[in-house]
Amino acid sequence: MISLHGVSKSFGTREVLTDLSFDVQRGRLTGFVGGNGAGKTTTMRILLGVLRASRGEVTLDGRPIDGAALRTFGYMPEERGLYPKMEIGEQLTYLARLHGIDKSGAKRRAGDLLERLGLGPRAKDKLESLSLGNQQRVQVAAALVHDPDVLIMDEPFSGLDPLAVDEVVTVIGEHAARGIPVLFSSHQLDVVERLCDDLVIIAGGEIRATGTREELRDAHSGDRWELAAGSDTGWVREIPGVEVDELAGDHAVFSASPEVAQQVLRDAVARGEVATFRPVRPTLGEIFRDIVVDQPRHDDDPDATTSTTSEEAA
Numbered sequence: 192m193i194s195l196h197g198v199s200k201s202f203g204t205r206e207v208l209t210d211l212s213f214d215v216q217r218g219r220l221t222g223f224v225g226g227n228g229a230g231k232t233t234t235m236r237i238l239l240g241v242l243r244a245s246r247g248e249v250t251l252d253g254r255p256i257d258g259a260a261l262r263t264f265g266y267m268p269e270e271r272g273l274y275p276k277m278e279i280g281e282q283l284t285y286l287a288r289l290h291g292i293d294k295s296g297a298k299r300r301a302g303d304l305l306e307r308l309g310l311g312p313r314a315k316d317k318l319e320s321l322s323l324g325n326q327q328r329v330q331v332a333a334a335l336v337h338d339p340d341v342l343i344m345d346e347p348f349s350g351l352d353p354l355a356v357d358e359v360v361t362v363i364g365e366h367a368a369r370g371i372p373v374l375f376s377s378h379q380l381d382v383v384e385r386l387c388d389d390l391v392i393i394a395g396g397e398i399r400a401t402g403t404r405e406e407l408r409d410a411h412s413g414d415r416w417e418l419a420a421g422s423d424t425g426w427v428r429e430i431p432g433v434e435v436d437e438l439a440g441d442h443a444v445f446s447a448s449p450e451v452a453q454q455v456l457r458d459a460v461a462r463g464e465v466a467t468f469r470p471v472r473p474t475l476g477e478i479f480r481d482i483v484v485d486q487p488r489h490d491d492d493p494d495a496t497t498s499t500t501s502e503e504a505a
């Protein structure tokens with residue numbers, strides 16, 4: 192398990208991460224979600240030892256992460272960094288070799304991954320000749336080619352069509368299933384919702400929520416209910432304690448205490464057929480909007496300074 196303990200990070204006088212603590216469990220996919228400038232990439236760079244935390248520490252299975260451990264990490268950076276003029280098969284083989292895999296093993300692994308990601312027939316093509324989505328698949332392969340013990344991916348799904356998302360999800364899921372911790376960031380909340388086991392939501396450089404997808408949905412479900420009846424549901428509006436959110440003919444969504452909701456159900460049954468009556472659970476997108484609303488965004492800060500290479504760790 193990877194754990195952050197009270198990690199903060201400042202660039203110059205500006206603190207962009209404040210006291211982050213969360214775990215990335217082995218064998219589970221952890222989605223790291225936050226708006227632009229929330230601090231996801233900075234956090235990932237600290238996990239990878241590319242940046243040094245100003246305070247706090249990062250551990251792998253309870254021990255500080257040293258250089259040897261870092262070499263077993265797989266990372267897909269936000270800024271894509273492969274060689275545009277190199278054949279993709281050769282490029283992946285080369286990367287695997289850099290991680291110490293022997294020549295035939297490296298070649299086999301590169302070929303397997305390209306096959307799995309739908310790029311088998313393109314192995315001899317130069318990266319630059321591929322569409323952006325296919326280049327993205329090669330980036331995914333590059334993060335996986337040395338069979339990493341930890342996988343950290345910054346926006347692995349951006350620019351992928353739905354079929355490619357499914358392929359990448361399958362391959363990443365298989366790696367997690369081998370018992371490695373996987374942390375990935377994404378703005379595609381529908382994909383995160385479908386894919387991840389655990390979620391970490393960051394806003395304004397602070398962790399705003401962590402938990403399993405179901406825990407978060409339960410915690411944010413509030414008292415909203417859906418009723419679909421056999422006839423018009425306009426009468427729901429008249430029940431004391433009910434606040435109607437949506438009303439469309441025989442379908443209503445409303446907020447009410449559980450007691451009032453039961454009253455609505457009884458009334459609905461007394462009026463005739465009830466097709467559906469259930470609590471409405473929020474989507475991840477709704478939870479995310481709830482949580483990050485009104486958060487100041489660092490990028491809106493007029494005093495924001497830009498890159499300071501002196502901040503980068505050696």
Ligand SMILES: Nc1ncnc2c1ncn2[C@@H]1O[C@H](COP(=O)(O)OP(=O)(O)OP(=O)(O)O)[C@@H](O)[C@H]1O
Pocket residue numbers: 202207225226227228229230231232233234269489490495496497498499500502
């Ligand atoms: N090298 C740097 N020097 C100064 N400020 C930085 C540096 N790197 C990041 N920041 C600032 O830190 C904050 C967090 O940035 P970060 O890139 O981690 O956000 P993010 O959540 O990955 O955003 P996005 O989703 O847009 O990629 C931003 O305000 C950014 O401007």
